[in-house]
Amino acid sequence: MFVSEKRTNKDMEIQFPVLQVVNKDGKLVDESYKNEITEDLVRTFYRQLVCMRTLDRKAKNLQRQGRLGTYPPFEGQEAAQVGSALALDEDDWMFPTYRDHAASITFGKSYSILSSWNGRVEGNLPPEGKKILPPSVPIATQLPLATGAAMAAKFKGSKQAAIAYFGDGATSEGDFHEGLNFASVYQAPVVFFNQNNGYAISLPISKQMNSKTIAQKSIAYEITGVRLDGNDIFVVYFETKKALERARNGEGPTLIEAITWRYGAHTTADDPTKYRDQKESEKRRENDPISRLESFMKRNGYWDDAWIQKVHDEAIEEIEAAVRAMETMPPPDVNDIYDYIFETPTWTIREQKEQYMKHLRGEE
Amino acid sequence: MLTATKTKELTLIQAINDGMRTVLREKDEVIILGEDVGKNGGVFRATDGLQQEFGEKRVFDTPLSEAGIIGTSIGMAMNGLLPIAEIQFLGFIYPAYEQIMTHATRMRYRSKGIFTVPLVIRAPYGAGVHAPEIHSDSVEALFTHMPGIKVVCPSTPYDAKGLLISAVEDPDPVLFLESLRSYRSVRGEVPEEKYTIEIGKGKKVREGEDVTIISWGAMMPVAMKAAEEAEKGGVTCDVIDLRTLYPIDKDIIAESVQKTGRCVIVHEAHATGGLGNDIISIINDTSFLYMKAPIERVTGADVHVPFWALENHYLPTPARVQKAIHNVINF
Numbered sequence: 001m002f003v004s005e006k007r008t009n010k011d012m013e014i015q016f017p018v019l020q021v022v023n024k025d026g027k028l029v030d031e032s033y034k035n036e037i038t039e040d041l042v043r044t045f046y047r048q049l050v051c052m053r054t055l056d057r058k059a060k061n062l063q064r065q066g067r068l069g070t071y072p073p074f075e076g077q078e079a080a081q082v083g084s085a086l087a088l089d090e091d092d093w094m095f096p097t098y099r100d101h102a103a104s105i106t107f108g109k110s111y112s113i114l115s116s117w118n119g120r121v122e123g124n125l126p127p128e129g130k131k132i133l134p135p136s137v138p139i140a141t142q143l144p145l146a147t148g149a150a151m152a153a154k155f156k157g158s159k160q161a162a163i164a165y166f167g168d169g170a171t172s173e174g175d176f177h178e179g180l181n182f183a184s185v186y187q188a189p190v191v192f193f194n195q196n197n198g199y200a201i202s203l204p205i206s207k208q209m210n211s212k213t214i215a216q217k218s219i220a221y222e223i224t225g226v227r228l229d230g231n232d233i234f235v236v237y238f239e240t241k242k243a244l245e246r247a248r249n250g251e252g253p254t255l256i257e258a259i260t261w262r263y264g265a266h267t268t269a270d271d272p273t274k275y276r277d278q279k280e281s282e283k284r285r286e287n288d289p290i291s292r293l294e295s296f297m298k299r300n301g302y303w304d305d306a307w308i309q310k311v312h313d314e315a316i317e318e319i320e321a322a323v324r325a326m327e328t329m330p331p332p333d334v335n336d337i338y339d340y341i342f343e344t345p346t347w348t349i350r351e352q353k354e355q356y357m358k359h360l361r362g363e364e
Numbered sequence: 365m366l367t368a369t370k371t372k373e374l375t376l377i378q379a380i381n382d383g384m385r386t387v388l389r390e391k392d393e394v395i396i397l398g399e400d401v402g403k404n405g406g407v408f409r410a411t412d413g414l415q416q417e418f419g420e421k422r423v424f425d426t427p428l429s430e431a432g433i434i435g436t437s438i439g440m441a442m443n444g445l446l447p448i449a450e451i452q453f454l455g456f457i458y459p460a461y462e463q464i465m466t467h468a469t470r471m472r473y474r475s476k477g478i479f480t481v482p483l484v485i486r487a488p489y490g491a492g493v494h495a496p497e498i499h500s501d502s503v504e505a506l507f508t509h510m511p512g513i514k515v516v517c518p519s520t521p522y523d524a525k526g527l528l529i530s531a532v533e534d535p536d537p538v539l540f541l542e543s544l545r546s547y548r549s550v551r552g553e554v555p556e557e558k559y560t561i562e563i564g565k566g567k568k569v570r571e572g573e574d575v576t577i578i579s580w581g582a583m584m585p586v587a588m589k590a591a592e593e594a595e596k597g598g599v600t601c602d603v604i605d606l607r608t609l610y611p612i613d614k615d616i617i618a619e620s621v622q623k624t625g626r627c628v629i630v631h632e633a634h635a636t637g638g639l640g641n642d643i644i645s646i647i648n649d650t651s652f653l654y655m656k657a658p659i660e661r662v663t664g665a666d667v668h669v670p671f672w673a674l675e676n677h678y679l680p681t682p683a684r685v686q687k688a689i690h691n692v693i694n695f
């Protein structure tokens with residue numbers, strides 16, 4: 001197998017520096033957002049990060065206990081997802097993948113998606129009026145969809161924008177490029193939010209692409225490209241907000257590369273020790289998004305032991321309630337498999353349904 | 365259905381153009397997009413004059429990117445528009461197949477109807493015009509097999525306009541197949557006003573007693589020619605233009621074959637996995653005991669549509685259909 005000599009194009013890393021607002025020691029390194037960092041914002045960040053991590057760990061445990069199906073954990077990526085989701089306006093469109101439920105839960109303020117990991121279609125349904133798409137499974141295919149939703153928003157003269165989530169592996173798919181190119185050509189109000197977590201299942205980014213950054217792929221489409229520290233919730237939030245603002249103002253799409261890390265497996269069916277040294281993942285915890293926020297809070301007078309304890313207690317209660325809600329759902333309705341293929345079922349589906357229902361009732 | 369009477373004679377492609385103009389006038393949400401559909405009016409001129417009349421906002425050229433065209437059309441359809449997307453040739457649709465099958469056809473199901481995709485995909489199909497490689501495919505069965513998309517295929521200008529308007533009004537994705545060799549060779553009277561033709565309904569275009577011939581699209585003139593020839597020899601045929609390929613009009617098939625007891629199916633697509641087999645299943649389920657002879661299929665072989673110097677050896681011909689009629693009569 002031919003493997004090309006790795007190029008060392010430092011230019012791209014210089015052109016797309018990794019933006020940070022708060023560094024891994026919790027120190028404010030970019031003063032430009034100082035006035036926008038309020039106690040309310042900091043507490044919203046912290047609370048949501050803790051809830052999401054609590055959920056993710058709970059979900060992994062449920063899967064091990066046989067109470068949840070195959071589950072894709074996101075631990076390590078909470079800041080990227082929560083920060084970007086909090087930047088959205090109520091009426092915006094969100095196109096998540098199967099690993100972005102921290103984003104969709106944050107945006108939708110509902111845990112109902114949990115049941116989708118139990119094979120329930122109900123988990124795909126957003127709260128009333130929220131435009132959160134069911135998690136996209138075929139890699140990168142949601143990017144052209146997001147571009148299209150944004151094109152329609154522009155067509156209608158609305159202030160809606162769209163955000164599409166995707167991983168590093170998705171940048172190798174044709175649909176990534178087609179989605180970006182259409183967005184560029186039509187100056188669609190869309191933000192392409194990449195979480196570069198270093199691995200596409202087992203394939204490290206160094207074998208995924210010979211480019212130094214994902215952000216640099218914006219150059220080809222003459223759209224804004226941003227590379228940032230995806231474990232810094234402040235930079236994620238403020239840069240996503242800016243990108244959405246540009247989109248709404250007719251300044252076109254943005255490609256954001258949020259550098260992060262998935263500590264665990266691709267899914268609960270995956271064993272990462274087969275392809276990487278998990279010591280590396282443990283080392284990455286030095287750059288943990290939640291610890292970083294905690295350091296920031298301690299440094300800047302936001303830390304309050306009682307409040308912190310309350311957040312952790314409430315997170316457990318909230319997640320337990322979400323699990324109870326999932327486990328006490330009425331049983332799935334077999335009609336659902338026939339009734340939503342078309343608005344009005346075709347005769348083949350009607351006949352097939354009738355025949356199967358008779359079979360279920362024990363009739364001949 | 366049609367109420368008024370003012371008509372004009374149009375070719376198939378003019379009727380398609382007229383259908384699009386009708387819906388563009390009626391609904392501001394209707395947009396047309398695709399490769400070369402704007403300024404150029406389409407490589408076959410299907411969208412001729414539409415950008416001039418309705419502007420670049422509603423009739424626009426896209427990058428050369430089938431998955432991009434369909435993917436963005438799905439997004440636009442979910443967000444309130446009614447896109448009519450042109451794929452330049454059906455044989456070029458393969459890059460968009462993933463978008464169609466993983467999103468367009470599934471969105472209603474996977475969101476329990478919260479997100480829907482009222483999208484029309486138009487695509488010329490079929491051989492017989494000496495086109496280059498890949499331009500001549502007839503792969504309707506790749507779409508009729510998959511849940512969540514309707515497939516229509518008109519053979520006349522009248523049906524083309526009415527079915528196109530129905531497709532745009534349909535709340536689910538519709539693949540609209542156009543026989544490219546009929547574009548200018550088939551003419552007919554078309555009402556100037558708006559009318560619709562119900563998706564899922566076939567049409568009996570010739571009445572007979574002895575054999576039922578079932579076909580659609582580009583093969584209709586072939587089927588009709590064979591029926592005319594057969595009648596010279598004293599065999600009369602019901603000829604059914606299926607018009608919709610999913611869902612198939614099973615009643616019109618059952619009603620006819622229960623009368624004739626004999627059936628010949630003509631399609632341009634490959635035999636294996638072709639729609640002819642589904643029609644045989646329908647006859648099996650509805651009319652088995654009425655049949656006097658095994659059903660004959662006249663189809664393309666399980667080979668690629670040949671380079672055009674040999675394409676006539678691939679395409680069903682009236683002579684091959686006549687032979688099939690002979691076989692079912694003399695079984």
